[in-house]
Amino acid sequence: MVIDLDRCTGCGACMVACAVENNLPTPPVEAQDNRGLTWLRVYQCGNGRTFPDFKTVFIPVPCMQCDHAPCIHVCPVTAVDYDTETGIVGQIPERCMGCRYCMAACPYHARTFNWWDPVWPKGMEKSLNPDVSPRMRGTAEKCNFCHGRLHRAREKAASEGRRDLNPGEYIPACVEACPTRAIHFGDLQDSEDPVAKLSKSPHAFRLLESLRTFPKVFYLSRQDWVKDVGKSRLEMLRKDIYRDSESESNG
Amino acid sequence: MDKGLISSEVERTSLPRFLAWLLPWVLILGCGIWAMKLCLGQGLFHTNMDNRFAFGLWIVLDLIIIALGAGAFFLGFLTYLMKQKEMREVLNTAVIVGFICYSGAIITLAVDIGQPIRFWYAYWHANVHSMLTEVTFCISIYLMVLAIEYIPIILRNRKLKQIPLFLVLEFNLHRIMFLFAGLGTFLSFFHQGSLGGMFGVLNGKPFAFREGFAIWPTTFFLFILSAIASGPSFIMLISMIVSKLSNKRLVSRDVLSRLGRISGILMSVYVIAKLIDTIAWIVVTAPSSGFDVAEFYRNEPFGTWVLFAELTIFGLLPATILLNRNRTRQTKWLVLGGFLTCFGIAFNRFVVTLQSQSVPVLSFDRFMIYWPTWQEWAIVGAVIAYGVILYSLSFRYLPLFPREKDLQAPRRND
Ligand code: SF4
Numbered sequence: 001m002v003i004d005l006d007r008c009t010g011c012g013a014c015m016v017a018c019a020v021e022n023n024l025p026t027p028p029v030e031a032q033d034n035r036g037l038t039w040l041r042v043y044q045c046g047n048g049r050t051f052p053d054f055k056t057v058f059i060p061v062p063c064m065q066c067d068h069a070p071c072i073h074v075c076p077v078t079a080v081d082y083d084t085e086t087g088i089v090g091q092i093p094e095r096c097m098g099c100r101y102c103m104a105a106c107p108y109h110a111r112t113f114n115w116w117d118p119v120w121p122k123g124m125e126k127s128l129n130p131d132v133s134p135r136m137r138g139t140a141e142k143c144n145f146c147h148g149r150l151h152r153a154r155e156k157a158a159s160e161g162r163r164d165l166n167p168g169e170y171i172p173a174c175v176e177a178c179p180t181r182a183i184h185f186g187d188l189q190d191s192e193d194p195v196a197k198l199s200k201s202p203h204a205f206r207l208l209e210s211l212r213t214f215p216k217v218f219y220l221s222r223q224d225w226v227k228d229v230g231k232s233r234l235e236m237l238r239k240d241i242y243r244d245s246e247s248e249s250n251g
Numbered sequence: 252m253d254k255g256l257i258s259s260e261v262e263r264t265s266l267p268r269f270l271a272w273l274l275p276w277v278l279i280l281g282c283g284i285w286a287m288k289l290c291l292g293q294g295l296f297h298t299n300m301d302n303r304f305a306f307g308l309w310i311v312l313d314l315i316i317i318a319l320g321a322g323a324f325f326l327g328f329l330t331y332l333m334k335q336k337e338m339r340e341v342l343n344t345a346v347i348v349g350f351i352c353y354s355g356a357i358i359t360l361a362v363d364i365g366q367p368i369r370f371w372y373a374y375w376h377a378n379v380h381s382m383l384t385e386v387t388f389c390i391s392i393y394l395m396v397l398a399i400e401y402i403p404i405i406l407r408n409r410k411l412k413q414i415p416l417f418l419v420l421e422f423n424l425h426r427i428m429f430l431f432a433g434l435g436t437f438l439s440f441f442h443q444g445s446l447g448g449m450f451g452v453l454n455g456k457p458f459a460f461r462e463g464f465a466i467w468p469t470t471f472f473l474f475i476l477s478a479i480a481s482g483p484s485f486i487m488l489i490s491m492i493v494s495k496l497s498n499k500r501l502v503s504r505d506v507l508s509r510l511g512r513i514s515g516i517l518m519s520v521y522v523i524a525k526l527i528d529t530i531a532w533i534v535v536t537a538p539s540s541g542f543d544v545a546e547f548y549r550n551e552p553f554g555t556w557v558l559f560a561e562l563t564i565f566g567l568l569p570a571t572i573l574l575n576r577n578r579t580r581q582t583k584w585l586v587l588g589g590f591l592t593c594f595g596i597a598f599n600r601f602v603v604t605l606q607s608q609s610v611p612v613l614s615f616d617r618f619m620i621y622w623p624t625w626q627e628w629a630i631v632g633a634v635i636a637y638g639v640i641l642y643s644l645s646f647r648y649l650p651l652f653p654r655e656k657d658l659q660a661p662r663r664n665d
Contacts, residue, residue: 034301034619045615059615070455076383077372097372098365100305101383107455107612109303113365115296137294138365208612210541211455232541233614 001145001175002198003060004220007182010042010058017177018062021146023128025118037112039063039143040174047225057226060183062174063110063143064207064215065089071102071111079140087188087216088145096139103140107208108215111142145185146172167193188216205230256648258409260656263647264497273643276636283633286626290362297626304608308623309363312631314446314600316352317390318474319593322482323349323397324439327432329513340506343404343651344493345486350397351638353390359634382448389442396435400428407650440475447474450603457540458547459607461532469528470603476524480517481596483510484573484589491586493646500658501651508579514592515573522566529562546610550618553606561602565595 018024018040027037040062047055069089072080079095080102082088103111117137120128128134131148135141153170157163167186175185186195198204199218206215210232219230228235253266263269289297300307326345329335361367373387406412406421444467450459451468461468487510494501533544548555572578572588579585611618645651 028296030296034303035296036302043613043615061613068454070453073378073380074383074449074452076378076381076387077369077376078378079372079376095369095372095376096366097369099363099383100300100365101381101449103302103305104608105453105455109613109616112302113295113305115301116294140365208455208541210539211457211612213455229614231614233546233612234538234541234543236614 001062001065001172001216002184002195002204002218002220004182004184005057005059005226006221006223007180008042008058008060008178009180009182010044011179012042013177013179014060014174014183015040015042017173018143018146021129021132021148021173022143023132023134025116025120025134028116028119035113035115037114037141039110039112039141041109045229047229055223055225057221057223057229059219059230060174061108061110061207062145062217063089064108064213064217065145067214067216068212070105070107070211070213074101074105076101086145086150088147088150089142090144090147091140091142093133093135093139093141096141098138098140100140106142107211107213111140113140114138149173203227208232210234256408256410258650261650262499269643269647273640276639276643279629279632279636280640283629283631283636286629287362287633289626290630291367295363295365297624299621299624299627301621303619304605304621306604306608307621308627308631309359311601311604312634313356313359313363314604315597316634317356317443317446318478318481318596318600319485320349320352320356320482321439321443321478322486323352323400324393324432324435325479325482326486327400328436331429331432332436337503337506337509340502340652340654341486341490341510343649343653344490345482346397346400346404347642347645347651348486348489348638350394350401351641353394353397355634355638357390357394358637359630362630382445382452385445386442386449389438389445393435393438393442396431396438399424400431400435403428404645404649404651408648439478443478444471444475447471447603450607453607454540456607456610456612457537457542458610459603460536460540461528462536469524469531473521473525473528476517476521477596477599480514480521481593483517484514484569484592487511487514487585488589488593489642490652491582491589493642497646499655501655503654503658504580507585508576511573511579511585511588512576514589515570515575515579518566518570518592519574522562522570525566526562529558547606550609552620553602553609557602557606561595561599565591565598569595 015038019038022039024037024039027035040060043059043061045057045059049055065088067087069082072082072089076099077095077097079092081090081092083090098113100113103113114135114137118134129148131152149172150170153165157165157169171185175183184195184198186193188196188199190196198220201220203220203222204218205227206218207230221227257263298307322345326338326342330338330342361370364370373384377384403421403424406417411417412421447470448468451461451463451470453459461470463469463471487507490502490507537544548558569588569591572584573592578588605621609619
């Protein structure tokens with residue numbers, strides 16, 4: 001996945017699409033932001049300067065699907081696994097015992113926990129996505145690049161006698177919903193794929209590269225300060241980017 | 252009935268006084284059980300943990316009591332394997348305190364995990380790469396070992412030892428206890444280390460992450476060292492507190508001083524190791540993770556004072572006090588050294604658990620702090636109350652201190 005931050009307007013359509021696609025329950029009011037069940041959060045951050053030098057950027061953060069995912073090797077019950085075929089870090093809620101070690105390990109805060117029994121607005125439980133099982137209280141969950149959609153696409157391909165998926169046949173809900181086409185999805189291992197090419201762009205970077213988690217989500221920006229903010233706090237300090245200002249986040 | 256259960260060789264307070272002592276603890280326990288019912292029955296939203304603070308007060312408590320409970324395995328090791336026979340004076344207390352600590356930790360964990368009924372998945376679907384898997388295996392097996400070590404102490408109760416079968420069982424168990432001491436040492440060594448390793452392997456959390464030796468981060472070794480340094484101090488403090496409350500000499504001064512000195516020696520090794528580890532972390536590990544170390548200590552309450560306090564007030568100071576032979580002969584120094592050692596280890600576990608989650612890793616994230624709810628405090632209170640009640644009952648009805656009678660004799664010098 002490649003997310004073009006210069007295009008993102010922070011509208012939140014991706015968050016809504018993700019919630020509907022993946023049967024995310026409605027959290028109670030007390031959930032506030034840190035107990036929310038969003039699989040994808042959009043952060044807003046500024047360069048810490050005042051007008052007319054002020055600049056802002058919106059950073060959508062889904063699960064990074066790291067190649068060296070910190071969550072996989074810590075889970076005691078193998079409820080997190082790495083699919084070597086797709087490179088997606090999977091989550092098995094039926095096996096999760098809720099110890100939250102994976103959440104403590106993830107530097108991107110991509111994981112959420114079911115603090116409450118799941119509840120949907122009255123009547124909505126009848127229109128849940130049948131491809132995605134709802135999770136129960138006491139389990140950890142996270143974005144899986146809409147695994148349900150992948151399965152559906154594979155079944156369709158199989159029914160048509162194909163083994164491989166056509167480009168664009170499987171895309172996560174956030175990619176489909178983004179009105180500015182800021183999110184691109186494809187095969188990073190296929191050098192001809194537009195997404196693979198974008199990921200090699202000189203404007204591409206990954207979040208917290210210094211941690212060596214090797215995310216499969218790349219960001220694009222032509223603004224150097226945005227790249228530095230994304231890479232690490234040290235980078236940010238070195239370049240004197242909003243050292244004294246707190247960032248804002250919503251999600 | 253009550254009198255008949257108390258050993259004829261020792262004196263205990265009257266039953267009404269004993270019940271009056273237990274009453275507040277029973278109330279605290281009741282309050283904690285109510286909180287447990289809320290958390291298990293309705294969910295962990297009763298806590299203040301959230302997606303960012305995935306570990307809260309309960310994990311801090313677990314790490315602390317497991318470290319302090321290390322006295323059980325370490326004194327077993329000293330008594331049975333190193334043949335330090337005089338340690339028998341406090342061995343029963345060490346076993347019971349160990350049992351209380353480990354069972355308390357397991358009770359807390361049972362409430363802490365979101366799906367406690369699935370706890371057996373940790374054995375069935377065990378992930379051999381997870382430090383937590385090793386912790387789960389070792390702690391549960393070690394709790395069984397402690398229960399087996401506890402049985403002969405229970406069987407020495409005045410009434411129970413009148414039953415010939417129990418007498419034979421106690422005698423035979425006693426003869427093979429060195430085997431369990433060995434097994435306990437092996438298991439404890441690894442799970443104490445793995446508890447530290449759990450945090451040291453978090454490469455996504457540069458505050459906790461440490462480079463290491465083979466698969467073990469340095470925190471693995473630091474946790475073992477600090478646990479075996481605090482265990483003897485904790486047993487020493489418990490023995491002194493019980494002695495004070497019951498107004499009796501229970502353990503000879505020589506053994507108490509020895510426990511203090513053992514803590515002092517191990518504490519000094521720990522402080523040196525921690526100092527080297529901290530320097531390596533400041534110079535190499537943190538910058539290579541994209542962090543300037545000052546960033547970790549930028550926000551109060553976790554300012555630089557935390558690092559200073561850990562290394563000096565709760566490290567160097569107790570080590571200096573307890574290493575001094577003259578000071579360990581004086582009660583006030585012994586208590587101060589032991590208290591600082593135990594509090595220091597508790598402080599270290601608190602910092603490792605909470606500060607590593609408070610410090611933001613993403614550059615556009617915020618610093619956050621967490622304060623537990625009454626339900627979380629109540630469960631911590633319940634675990635402490637459970638420990639006090641179990642120990643009080645054991646002290647009253649079981650012969651915990653082999654030299655108690657002897658030490659009450661007039662004009663006896665130790
Ligand atoms: S919360 Fe679930 S997925 Fe995460 S480490 Fe614990 S058992 Fe594994």
